[in-house]
Amino acid sequence: MTELGILGTGSYVPDRVVSNDEAGAGAGVDHAWVVGKTAIGARRWAAPGQATSDLAAHAAAAALESAGISAAQLSVIVVATSTPDRPQPPTAAYVQHLLGAADAAAFDVNAVCSSEVFALAAAEGVLARRGGHALVIGADLYSRILNPADRRTVVLFGDGAGAMVLGPGGPGGRIRHLALHTFGELADMIRVPAGGSRLPVDAQVLERGEQYFTMDGRAVRRFVQDRLPPLTKQFLHEAGVVPDDIAHFIPHQANGVMLQAVFEELALPNAAMHLTLADYGNTGAASIPITLDHAARAGLLRRGELILLAGFGGGMAAGFALVQW
Template sequence: MSDVRILGTGAYVPDRVVLNDEVGAAAGVDDAWITRKTGIRQRRYAAPGQATSDLAAEAARAALEAAGITADQLSVIVVATSTPDRPQPPTAAYVQQRLGAAAAAAFDVNAVCSGSVFALSAAEGVLARRGGHALVIGADIYSRILDPTDRKTVILFGDGAGALVLGPAQSGPRIRHSALHTFGEMSHLIEVPAGGSRRPLDPAGLHEGQQYFAMIGREVRRFVNDHLPQLAKQFLHEAGVIPDDIRHFVPHQANGILLQEVFDKMALPHATMHQTLADHANTGAASIPLTLDAAARQGAFNPGELILIAGFGGGMAAGLALVEW
């Protein structure tokens, strides 16, 4: 019997490389300070004419090629992003058009940096009813919503996209378990204050910088350290595995120092943590599929090995998935 499997992965980052000294200049920090605080050396920025859907479509094409299927075989396209091309229509509609995937339903998911895990769960649900193949994409262009003078945020982010193709197969990587969590009482910790129905973006808001991404960094760090290890422990118990069984850990690429803190608390004695943030920084919803693709293409995963995927970010939200490669 066939099961829904991960048939292929793909990723795309823009051409422009932005080094720490360049991004830190307006914020009053240098390469040494950024590297020490974050583990990030560089990131990629989208070109002026590139939108989130352009990055998403490039990653999608790479994933489709790896999966060996064509766009007209897709039943659904789910794009996880918090930096859409426009407030509406969904960015996924533009991706559908660019790929020529006319038969695919297309919609967006916004769970900020956890978005790709939420999108993966949504796509699985659609395939359970509709069948066929799904394209799951995480894509963000954070360079467009960062205050260049805010050293707490501007140093952390880059632009990119990552994608997965799901479909029926008798062998290959499969998603064994997933769990989604939202802590709405902490939603103020990460936000873009203006540009929605609560506060439309007007000249006064622009003057105040309300169009920029804002984060209460210390509280976000506390949230991740306090919640993610415990959620992961509960998740693995529900999935029927023990920490010793995990061979790989693919987290959202938030901050290298934070990731090491969390990984130590996870107590996964036989796991390798995979990171791409040194070269790509925090790419939002793209970071998990981008990192998964990088590790897969490097041959890091062996058949049967268990991979723990952990997304966390605005909402505040956390998404976990267990993949058997």
């Protein structure tokens, strides 16, 4: 198979800026508390009429323009999301229609906040068979499923979308290696309890608030701190590189305080860690492609440099991609 490259990137966040004081009001926390716990300064929340597919289509259009590719040239569209427009059909079908990409197969991938890396692997597999170009979009709209009284979650999340166009060759980043991990025994650490076949939504569910996103924050932090460093070292070894080779580290934008501690543990001496969470919060599957797009458009990525993408989150799951720019 011809080696795939990232031919273009794009991102989109809604217009509405939500301060820490506004986001935390219902949970009884203020700006100082949120910054001290998370390093998040603000986030964007979608307008009432916006859905995940709308955010995804905006980011996709920017990525297509960056790549110089038309929607008609796409073979596949993969939307990485855990906040779809509806349980059915896939959000990717709406995005395909919004873009006018009539020849593209379209489907969703849900590995929660690791979804973008899982979607990259899925797109790579499709292109190995079908050829052409892929559009991989991470998009989440968490503001719809947050409990305003839960300080563990309501202040963390923002809405947004990021996208990458994949194809043969090109001037962008070459995907050198991918690795995916799932730890299903820990699946209940991050979840939306109701709304599926296990627990359909009814009046009692709504009264108990089980339609909202929930997370065991301390357990998640332990998972990231205990699992991410050894998994990262294993990944780099499998990819045939050493920590000194990495020039850029783009993690899932979960919590800035936690990420700083993890980055120090990773011991990547020549790497710059890129963060967008101060302005956008945790944008779920969108966080890695948004941050990559910001770094690319700011001219921070130089040809030949190695970039480590690291996703982690519900499932529990972790996904890694090594990109040579």
